[in-house]
Amino acid sequence: MPPRPLLHVDRLEKQFIRRRLLRAPVVTRAVDDVSFDIRGGESFGLVGESGSGKTTAARCILRLTRPTSGDVRFDGESIYTMSRARLRTLRRAMQPVFQDPYSSLDPRRTVQQSVTEPLVVHEVGTRESRRARVAELLNLVGLDPAYGARKPHELSGGQRQRIALARALALGPRLLVLDEPVSALDASVAAQIVNLLLRLRQDLNLALLFITHDLRLVRHLTTRVAVMRAGRIVESASTLALFASPHHPYTHELLSAAGLWKERLADPDLAHAGPRADSGVGDDRVLPLREVTPAHWARV
Ligand SMILES: Nc1ncnc2c1ncn2[C@@H]1O[C@H](COP(=O)(O)OP(=O)(O)OP(=O)(O)O)[C@@H](O)[C@H]1O
Ligand SMILES: [Mg+2]
Numbered sequence: 001m002p003p004r005p006l007l008h009v010d011r012l013e014k015q016f017i018r019r020r021l022l023r024a025p026v027v028t029r030a031v032d033d034v035s036f037d038i039r040g041g042e043s044f045g046l047v048g049e050s051g052s053g054k055t056t057a058a059r060c061i062l063r064l065t066r067p068t069s070g071d072v073r074f075d076g077e078s079i080y081t082m083s084r085a086r087l088r089t090l091r092r093a094m095q096p097v098f099q100d101p102y103s104s105l106d107p108r109r110t111v112q113q114s115v116t117e118p119l120v121v122h123e124v125g126t127r128e129s130r131r132a133r134v135a136e137l138l139n140l141v142g143l144d145p146a147y148g149a150r151k152p153h154e155l156s157g158g159q160r161q162r163i164a165l166a167r168a169l170a171l172g173p174r175l176l177v178l179d180e181p182v183s184a185l186d187a188s189v190a191a192q193i194v195n196l197l198l199r200l201r202q203d204l205n206l207a208l209l210f211i212t213h214d215l216r217l218v219r220h221l222t223t224r225v226a227v228m229r230a231g232r233i234v235e236s237a238s239t240l241a242l243f244a245s246p247h248h249p250y251t252h253e254l255l256s257a258a259g260l261w262k263e264r265l266a267d268p269d270l271a272h273a274g275p276r277a278d279s280g281v282g283d284d285r286v287l288p289l290r291e292v293t294p295a296h297w298a299r300v
Pocket of ligand 2: 054055056179
């Protein structure tokens with residue numbers, strides 16, 4: 001038996017229903033039958049274009065919203081039926097990091113206060129030990145502890161995202177759910193943050209759910225990846241396999257658009273991996289995920 005995954009997402013579904021006067025309601029299937037596992041210490045990428053349901057899935061996983069159906073288990077336990085005490089533990093073990101740290105950091109508070117807050121809320125340590133912990137956390141994210149005295153407006157975008165990470169790490173989580181954590185940053189700053197995430201994952205044995213529309217970041221940071229389109233996973237595989245031989249036309253499209261595929265078409269050994277060009281979203285609703293090669297799944 002393989003070890004139990006840290007996070008198990010099981011046939012997750014989230015519909016938004018917009019009611020209209022005297023007309024049929026409009027149903028958006030934001031997340032539609034999404035399943036995947038993340039093992040402890042693993043870095044998993046969720047990619048897809050705008051509106052494909054990535055944030056909605058993340059919000060369900062973080063228990064910020066209830067799914068219409070399906071389940072999310074953390075360390076084997078459903079997060080929707082947990083006791084309050086267990087939920088408190090879950091809040092420590094699974095931490096979100098969002099795109100815009102400016103909105104997640106209180107502008108009136110110093111860095112020291114913001115990073116201390118989760119420790120205070122969860123009643124961890126004494127005043128002195130918390131102060132030492134904050135210095136340690138700032139070091140961990142590559143900032144001089146002297147930054148503790150600053151306020152968010154005195155920091156660059158990259159520094160703010162480092163602070164958001166320090167805050168997320170304060171309680172020693174096992175999983176970070178990162179929703180487009182670097183898309184608001186310049187490419188070079190984004191690369192620094194991604195490298196920091198790589199290092200943190202290794203040093204702290206952190207699992208990452210990394211959500212992005214940027215395939216280059218996924219290739220750099222993750223070991224497995226799922227591609228979402230219109231609420232559904234259309235392909236999932238090891239990152240190596242997905243980039244070497246995408247099977248779903250939509251994955252192919254994404255890779256081509258990012259300039260990560262075209263060069264391969266010239267290689268006759270890889271050209272066979274080119275998928276059919278005629279598949280639309282309709283097919284994804286009908287076709288099940290099929291294991292095209294071991295541990296590589298696609299709706300083809
Ligand atoms: N609160 C809501 N009420 C109604 N519809 C919603 C709500 N939140 C999301 N949606 C819809 O659900 C779908 C998925 O949205 P979601 O934000 O999850 O996509 P995304 O993949 O995160 O996109 P982006 O890359 O732009 O962040 C979209 O059609 C969106 O309009
Ligand atoms: Mg989103």
